[in-house]
Amino acid sequence: MMTDLTDLGIVALRDGFRAGDFSAREVATAFSDAVAAGKGLNAWIVETPDHALAAADAADADRAAGTLKPLSGVPLGIKDLFCTKGVQTTAASHILEGFVPEYESTITTKLFAAGAGMLGKLNLDQFAMGSSNETSAFGNVVSPWQRAGSNAAMAPGGSSGGSSAAVAARMAPGATGTDTGGSIRQPAAFVGISGIKPTYGRCSRWGVVAFASSLDQAGPMARSVRDCAAFLEQMAGFDPKDSTSLDLAVPAWERDLSSDLRGKRIGVPKEYRVDGMPAEIEALWERGIAFLKDAGAEIVEVSLPHTKYALPTYYIIAPAEASSNLARYDGVRYGERELPEGANLQDMYAATRSAGFGAEVKRRILIGTYVLSAGFYDAYYTQAQKVRALIARDFEQAWAKCDLLLTPTAPSAAFALGEKSADPLSMYLNDVFTVPSSLAGLPAMSVPGGLDAAGLPLGLQIIGKPLDEQSVLNAGLAIEERAGFTARPGKWW
C-alpha cells in the first residue's frame, strides 16, 4: 500500500474503496490500529474495533455483490452523546457510567444503514457542557496540536473535543459532533478541521443525550468541506420521533458544491470586532474576506446590534433547559444510584445527583434552577427569550443585505489545558462568536483559515440563512481552496 490509509478523508476512502484501491477491512484495521495507538490523547471512552471490522466486512461483501451504500468502507468516530445499542453511552458523566442503551439513536442508525462502521465512542465535555473538554468524568482530551517550542498539553476545544482530536490525529476520517453553543465549530477551529452545525431541525435529536433541546443540533466533523457535505447528507433527514425535526428532503449538498461565489453577498458584522481581539484573529478575518472576494463574492458591512447580549442570553436559556432535561437522572431507571444507609427516596435522589454530576454540570443545573424559580422566572428566563427573539431578528434584518456572514470562529487559538478552567466565566466567553447563530438556529460552519504565530490552527466561521447549508458549504469550499491549509500536528503521542 502506497498511501497511509489514515491520511485519507471520508470521500477519498469511499471513492478509493469503490475503485478497488483497497478493501474496507484494510481501512477499518488501519484506523482501529491508530485508535489503539492514540491512547495518549484520551479521545475515546470506548473503542469498538469489532464494530468497525464487522461493518467493513459487510462493505467488502456489498462491493462484491454490487450493493454499495453511500458510506460503505468508511469507519467513523461517534461522540459519546449518541446512544448506541449495546455500547456504553455516558455523556462523559459518572451518572451514566455503565449505561448500555437498548436502542440506537436515529443518527447512528442512519450512518450504520449507510454502511459506516464505528471505531468507538468519543470523549467530550460532561453532558456537552464545556469549551475545552476539561469537564469529562473520563479525563481531559489532549489536542494533538502543540505550540511551537512547547509541549504544554493543549485543549482540543469542546464540547466535541474527542471528536476534534480524533479527526485531527488521523484516528478517524470523520466524527459526529453536537453543537449547542459552538460545540462543533470551536473544537474544529482549535484543531484545524472542518465542522458544520446545520439548521436546527435538520438532524434528529432522538437518542442524543439532551443538553438544551431548543439549541442542540448534531453535525459532522471532518478534514474537508466535501467530507462534511457527504457526511451531513447521511446524518440529516426527517425523523417522526423528534418533535422538532424538519420534514424536508435532504439536499444533494456534495453534488452541488461550488466555490464560485459570484453574485453572493457576504456580510461582515461590525459588532464581532470585540474589544481586545488579538491582532492575529483580525488578520485571519481579513484573509477570509480576501478569499471570498477572490471567489467572486461582494463584501458588505452589516450590523447585528444585539450581539453582546447573546452570551448572557445563552447562559440563561441553556442552563434552564439543562436543569429540566437533567432532572431525569434520578437513580431510579438507569445510571448510577447512591443510597446512603437509611436514606429515603428524596435523600437518594440528592445523593445520586451529587455523586453523579461533575462540578460544571451542577453549576449549570443550579443556575438553570435559579432562573426558572418562582420570582425570578420573568426577570431572567422570559427576558432571555425576548432577547433571543431580538437576536434572531438581527439576523433576519441582515439577510436583507447579504446571503452569508463571515466571522472568526473563536476569539483566540486553542489555549492550554488548565489555562481557563479556574474561571467559568472566562471559559464561557470563548463561545462569543458561535453562540448567536445557535440562538437563531442557523446553519454555521468552521473551516481552517491559517495558523497563529505559535503554529496553532485558526478557524473562520460562515453563517447562513435557515436551510441554506449549501451556500455555507460553498463558501467554506472557497476558503478551503484558497487557504491551502495543509498543516498537521507532529505525531508525538
Added chain:
Amino acid sequence: MSVDANTVRKIAGLARIAVTEEETAAMVPELNNILGWIEQLGEVDVTGVQPLAAVIPNVLRWRDDVVTDGDIRDAVLANAPQAEHGFFAVPKVIE
C-alpha cells in the same frame, strides 16, 4: 439580585443535589459572578417583543394515538439500578 448561602441551599434542594457546606460556600461567589454578568440583559428594551421558544418555524405534528412499541419490559428495566418483579424498585416512601 445576589445569592447567599441560604439561596444556594434552597436551589440545590429544588434541583435535588446534595451540597456540603464547603460546596455551598464555594458556589456563592461563583454563581454571583455569573448571575451578575447575565443581569446585563435587563438593560435591553424588549417592549412589544414576544418570547422566542422555537427558532425555526415548525408545526408540532399529531400522530395517531396508538402503541408504536411495547412488550419490551425487560429492555426498559435492563439499566435499572434495582429492578424487582418487573418493576423499578426504590427505597420505602411510606412509613
